[in-house]
Amino acid sequence: MALTSIRDLYNGVIPVQTGILQNNSHYIKLSDAYLSTYKALVDLLDPQQLELFNRITDLQGQIDAMDAEFRYVQGFRDGAGIMLDVVGITFTE
Numbered sequence: 001m002a003l004t005s006i007r008d009l010y011n012g013v014i015p016v017q018t019g020i021l022q023n024n025s026h027y028i029k030l031s032d033a034y035l036s037t038y039k040a041l042v043d044l045l046d047p048q049q050l051e052l053f054n055r056i057t058d059l060q061g062q063i064d065a066m067d068a069e070f071r072y073v074q075g076f077r078d079g080a081g082i083m084l085d086v087v088g089i090t091f092t093e
Helices: 004-010 025-044 047-086
Strands: none
Touching (some): 004 047, 025 047
16 A cells, blocks of 8 residues: 555645654754764764765665654554554454
8 A cells, every 4th residue: 555645744745733843852952962963073074084974874864764754654554553443343454
C-alpha cells in the first residue's frame, strides 16, 4: 500500500501545525549544543577534511530522512491496527 497522503503529510505537501517541537526547551538546548559543536569542529578541519565531513553529514541526513519517513508511515499503520483491534476487526497483510 503506497500511503501517498501520509507521505505527502510527512514531506510537507499537505500543511500541518508547526512549532510544537521547536518550542520545547530541551529541543532548543540540544539544537544549540549541536550547532556550537558543529561550528567548533568545522573550524578545525582543512578543506579536504571539511569536504569529507560534509559528505558524511549529507549521507547521514539522507539516511535519517528516509528512516523518519518510514517511522512516520509505520506509526499510522500501527494506529490503524489499534483502531481495527478496538472495533474487533482482524486484518492481515
